[in-house]
Every structure is written in C-alpha cells, then in structure tokens.
Amino acid sequence: MSENLQQAAQGRAASVVELAQELVRRPSRAGIDDYGPVLGVLEDWLTARCVPNRRLLDDAGHLVGLLAEIPGGRPGPWWSLDACVDTAPYGDRSAWSFPPASGDVVDDWLLGRGSADSKLAAAMFCHIAADLMPRAADLHGGLAVLLDVDEHTGGFGGARAYLADEAAARPAGVMIGYPGLDDLVIGGRGLWRASIALYAPSGHSGSSKTVVGAISRAAHLVRLLDAAELPGVDGASAFPLPPKLSVTSLHGGQGFSVTPDRCDLNVDVRTTPGFDAHDAENLIRKAVAELDAEMPAPQPTEISPVASWPPFRLTDGEEPAAALLGAAAEVGLTLRAKTAGPSNIGNLLAAEGIPATAGFGVPYEGLHGTDERAHLAELPQVYAVYHRAVLSLLRAG
Structure with missing residues (x-):
C-alpha cells in the first residue's frame, strides 16, 4: 500500500484514547445503566465528522445499538467492524484501586470498566470509519460499524437488530474488536x-x-x-x-x-x-x-x-480472517489463529452464515473483574492492522 498507515495510526492514537476516555466515563453496565449517554458521545463524535449513523432499536423499541455506515462508490460486498459499548458490572467497588468509571491514563494504561471490553475498540473503529469517508467514492461495497449496547446481557440485541434491519446491507463478514494482542479468534465452541x-x-x-x-x-x-x-x-x-x-x-x-x-x-x-x-x-x-x-x-x-x-471455525484463507492476518504480518505482528472455548457474537453470526473474527486488540488486565485496564502502547499497531484489513477488503471488490 502506498499510504503509510502505521504513521497515520500513530497520529490517530491520541484521538482514539481521548474518545475512549469519554466512553469509559459514561457508565453503561448491562441491564443497570441508561445507554443513552454513552451512545450520545459516539453519535456526537460521528456526526461532527459527517459519518452517517443511526440508532438501532429492538422489537420492543429499546435502544440496543448504534450503526454507522459508509457506502463505497463502487459495487462490492459490505464488511462490518463490531464493538460493544455496554459493560460488565463493577462488582465490589471497594476492591478497585481506582474508580471503575475512571477513564484516566496512568503509565500507558487506560483505566476503568469497559476500557478493554470494548470501548477502546469502539473508539478505534469510529476513527477508522472517519478515515474512510474522504475516499469512500473509490471503495467497493461499504463498511458498517456496529456499536452494540446489548452484548453483556447475552442478548446481543444490537447485532440482532442490525441483521434484521432491512435498510442495512448484509455484511459479507464481521471483525469483532475484543481485546488481546497475540491471538485472532477464528472460531468458537x-x-x-x-x-x-x-x-x-x-x-x-x-x-x-x-x-x-x-x-x-x-x-x-x-x-x-x-x-x-x-x-x-x-x-x-x-x-x-x-x-x-x-x-x-x-x-x-x-x-x-x-x-x-x-x-x-x-x-x-x-x-x-x-x-x-x-x-x-x-x-x-x-x-x-x-x-x-x-x-x-x-x-x-x-x-x-x-x-x-452452532460452533464455528473459519477455514484457511477465509475472509475477513485472511485480511487481518495479512495486515498483522505487514506491521510486524505474528498472530495465532485460535478457536476459543467460550462462545461470542461470532456464533450468532455463524448461525446466519456470516463469517466473523474476534479477539484481536490491545493487551489488557481485569476483564470483567477488578481494575479493568487496557494497555495503550500497542494501540497504533492494532489500529494499523484493522485499517489495512478494512482497506484491503474494500479495495478488492
């Protein structure tokens, strides 16, 4: 690729972290908090950058997600980036060494519930969408960014509403932004x-x-x-x-x-x-x-x-895994293709015949537990991998 996406990713990292901080500071515990404030941060950010977005509602009219869509100017398949912005509960607050909704950065760690799962990924995916807007006319198909607020309930209402939305293009594949630098999850029980x-x-x-x-x-x-x-x-x-x-x-x-x-x-x-x-x-x-x-x-x-x-497992060379693995190699990362024991949204998508990846993001600690935090030093590399992968898919047609 002619663009120096690694350098561009370095330049975007500070803005990604700033948006993620705002998200962490809006509590969005599944089944506990109102999701309006956290989605409002994302709506305002996307709208200010002219990225088309709309709220997703379930059959009962409940807010379950936000969908940003960037149509390309040429025919081709659509692809999706997916990150949840609801979170696990805090548990025992007295056991935390910092406030659960901190959002502070200390020693290159973003602190707070949702920093790892998956508000940093949500901020990153929104930036990638904004980066694509100026070149949308040259892209094939389109990119959808799904920001789910019904994930930690196990209901996956955002994903279900997205797939049921007749106005949304059905994705050829989905990349889910769960954290973890070493593995790319390509399957699950x-x-x-x-x-x-x-x-x-x-x-x-x-x-x-x-x-x-x-x-x-x-x-x-x-x-x-x-x-x-x-x-x-x-x-x-x-x-x-x-x-x-x-x-x-x-x-x-x-x-x-x-x-x-x-x-x-x-x-x-x-x-x-x-x-x-x-x-x-x-x-x-x-x-x-x-x-x-x-x-x-x-x-x-x-x-x-x-x-x-159903269980699922992508085959060798199947997209979007191939694009992510190839992009990782280009920035010097070696990822293991992994089949996970726990289930994830990929299983829901597999039931719909949609291939999905998960489990590639920044290193983390305290996921769903005490003192959740996400490490930021690797963010530019992770950003560059997703950016390269998306561009390769949207240029392929």
Missing part, C-alpha cells in the same frame, strides 16, 4: 443451554417419614451429568476443542423445616461439530430419564431449552 425443573413430594424436615426431596433428586441428577461421557477432540472435523458440560445454577427450598417440592438447575453444554446441539439435548434427556426411573416423583422432570448456537 457452540452452546446448548437448558433449565431443568425437578419435582418431589414436600414434607417436614423433622417428620418421621422419609421424603426424598427435590434437592436430593437434583443432586443425583448433577452426579449423573458430571459422570456423563463426552467425546474428545474430533480429528475428522479439525475442530481443536472437545465438548464440555457444566451445571451452572441450582436453586430450591427456603429455610430449614420444609423439604421442597421443586428444585431448578441450569445446564450449559459447549458443543462442537462432532457433538452438536442435538447430541447435547439427547445426553441431558438420557440423564433425566435415568433419574426419573431410579427416583420416581409425582411429576416428570421438565427440560426447557433456553438457547442454542
């Missing part, structure tokens, strides 16, 4: 989740009559699930991770004197191409059938599926 309700006769805990309560039945089901055999890594699919089953929640009873008649638990199964959602559901139903046969109850155990996402 899927998931199948369910809530399970177990029943039993209620009774007095001090009664001379023995009653097998719902909690005892639930405990037996947990043992069955923990002992369930899952396959290992499937060499045929080239997917590098095995499936995993976890009981993540158990609730039942109150006080001490009553043996409860109901207990509820949640099950999370991480799926792979060789062990999919159908296999996960069959495994859970088999364990529940065994429980009901061994420990009968007045009412059968109920399984209520909650969510299901």
